[in-house]
Amino acid sequence: xxxxxxxxxxxxxxxxxxxxxxxxxxxxxxxxxxxxxxxxxxxxxxxxxxxxxxxxxxxxxxxxxxxxxxxxxxxxxxxxxxxxxxxxxxxxxxxxxxxxxxxxxxxxxxxxxxxxxxxxxxxxxxxxxxxxxxxxx
Amino acid sequence: xxxxxxxxxxxxxxxxxxxxxxxxxxxxxxxxxxxxxxxxxxxxxxxxxxxxxxxxxxxxxxxxxxxxxxxxxxxxxxxxxxxxxxxxxxxxxxxxxxxxxxxxxxxxxxxxxxxxxxxxxxxxxxxxxxxxxxxxxxxxxxxxxxxxxxx
Numbered sequence: 577x578x579x580x581x582x583x584x585x586x587x588x589x590x591x592x593x594x595x596x597x598x599x600x601x602x603x604x605x606x607x608x609x610x611x612x613x614x615x616x617x618x619x620x621x622x623x624x625x626x627x628x629x630x631x632x633x634x635x636x637x638x639x640x641x642x643x644x645x646x647x648x649x650x651x652x653x654x655x656x657x658x659x660x661x662x663x664x665x666x667x668x669x670x671x672x673x674x675x676x677x678x679x680x681x682x683x684x685x686x687x688x689x690x691x692x693x694x695x696x697x698x699x700x701x702x703x704x705x706x707x708x709x710x711x712x713x
Numbered sequence: 714x715x716x717x718x719x720x721x722x723x724x725x726x727x728x729x730x731x732x733x734x735x736x737x738x739x740x741x742x743x744x745x746x747x748x749x750x751x752x753x754x755x756x757x758x759x760x761x762x763x764x765x766x767x768x769x770x771x772x773x774x775x776x777x778x779x780x781x782x783x784x785x786x787x788x789x790x791x792x793x794x795x796x797x798x799x800x801x802x803x804x805x806x807x808x809x810x811x812x813x814x815x816x817x818x819x820x821x822x823x824x825x826x827x828x829x830x831x832x833x834x835x836x837x838x839x840x841x842x843x844x845x846x847x848x849x850x851x852x853x854x855x856x857x858x859x860x861x862x863x864x
Contacts, residue, residue, distance in 0.1 A: 657836075657840075657852075658838070658840050658852075661785060661787060661836055661852060662746065662762055662764065662852075663840055663850075664747070664789060664791070664840060664850040665841065665843070665848060676746055676747060678764070679762070679785060681764070681766045681767070681785065684766050684767070684783075685766065685767055688766075688767050688783070
């Protein structure tokens, strides 16, 4: 299982985003993409660089439509899930006997933090344009 | 007085004291990394790992309204003749996020009242030793969100 995460939000906020006037979608899209790109950079910087496998397999895809934006960040490395959730296997292809490894929730923690920032930025965008946002982030 | 570690401990104790789960994963419940088997004292090959993913304190005037904590909880099993990983993950989920018509989960936490306990995402992946492919581990569980208010 590769590690992946889809940016999605509270029902109230999503409902309001769906009704965004088209002219706001572009700015909202920039915020979504910036959050995903920022998360990718943070995650890549946090991975160990021994082989570079974890870093090189971080992928971001952006999808835009007239009224919305979606960014998906994933790590397709076979080592991503054991790194994120902890591992038991004892030997690596490099010949190291490293014992078990505790979880390092870098990917999930980064996504959660960036998503919180993104929600706040999207909320600000809506409020600046005279819309009301209900529901907590 | 509220001690945040009491939330972690209550969760571990709940899993540790569940006889059906213990029968499936007899080596115990561990925080972040498995130690020696709680059953035999040897290498642990069937166990539960609990770890902290994220924790946020929600403030209120004059104190902390509640704590919002995300845990990763997974069954781990060295692949052998006995394969309990599926049943073990299902038992963990039944304990922490029972679905209707079952009653919601209950958890006694010293100094806190449980507000919410639910699964948010699943965890499932195999792990194969790079140099000896015959050594395979299965990991299965989920991210569980727990909210608790100090009393």
